[in-house]
Amino acid sequence: MSNLEQTLSIIKPDAVERNLQEEIKNMFKKNGFNLINEKKIHILKSEAEQFYKVHETKPFYNDLCEYLSSGPIIVIILEKENAVAENRKIMGATDPKNADEGTIRNKYGISIDKNSVHGSDSVENAKKEINFFFSN
Ligand code: UDP
Ligand code: MG
Numbered sequence: 299m300s301n302l303e304q305t306l307s308i309i310k311p312d313a314v315e316r317n318l319q320e321e322i323k324n325m326f327k328k329n330g331f332n333l334i335n336e337k338k339i340h341i342l343k344s345e346a347e348q349f350y351k352v353h354e355t356k357p358f359y360n361d362l363c364e365y366l367s368s369g370p371i372i373v374i375i376l377e378k379e380n381a382v383a384e385n386r387k388i389m390g391a392t393d394p395k396n397a398d399e400g401t402i403r404n405k406y407g408i409s410i411d412k413n414s415v416h417g418s419d420s421v422e423n424a425k426k427e428i429n430f431f432f433s434n
Contacts, residue, residue, distance in 0.1 A: 303381040304334065306427035308416035311369035314338070318406055319372050322415065325402060326376055329388050334375040335432055343367040349430055358411070365411060373431045382424050385417040 307326070309319050326333060341349075346363035353359050378384055390401025394413055397404035407413040418424035 301379055302377065303379070303421060303424070304375055304377045304428060305381040305385045305418045305424040306416070306431065307374045307376050307385060308366075309372040309374070310412070310414055310416060311365065311371060312408055312412035313406055313414040314370050314372060316406075318414070322402060322406070323374070325388060326374070326385075329378075329384070331376040331378045331381065331385070334377050336372060336374040337431075338370050338372050339431075340370045341367050349427070361411060375428055375432060382418055382421055386419065389415050389417045 309322055313319065313322060323333060323336075343363050346366040347354070347359075350359065350362055350366070353362060356362075376385055388401055390397025390403035390407070392403075392413060393410040394403045394407025395410075397407060402415050403413050406415075418427050
């Protein structure tokens with residue numbers, strides 16, 4: 299049965315700074331994702347705080363929001379069958395040290411905080427996150 303989904307990817311500041319966006323986007327394309335919309339933006343810390351609100355009680359929340367707002371990012375709507383899970387698969391584990399060979403975080407991640415990409419973790423959150431960046 300067909301299950302076409304959309305998910306939100308963010309190429310984080312550490313990857314944009316190293317000019318890895320084309321390589322990462324090519325990985326999405328090679329893995330059968332359609333890039334429906336994308337834009338390069340530089341968000342405010344207050345916007346990062348809103349985006350990562352689910353993590354507000356975590357000890358890493360403040361640093362995470364500082365970081366996501368520290369430089370340009372690329373936000374991308376990805377579409378594919380089972381896009382949410384498929385994107386999580388090619389991203390790899392949160393900590394690049396634990397990310398499987400060939401995943402984005404394995405190839406490009408520097409550390410648990412500078413792990414190069416964000417990906418929605420559920421269909422429901424994907425909808426919210428896409429709306430967050432692409433609703434005008
Ligand atoms: N993060 C961190 N320290 C931690 C856990 C997470 O800096 O101990 C950062 C990391 O950049 C991660 C983000 O917070 O990508 C969101 O955490 P989450 O658990 O949602 O991981 P993800 O869904 O990005 O794999
Ligand atoms: Mg997450």
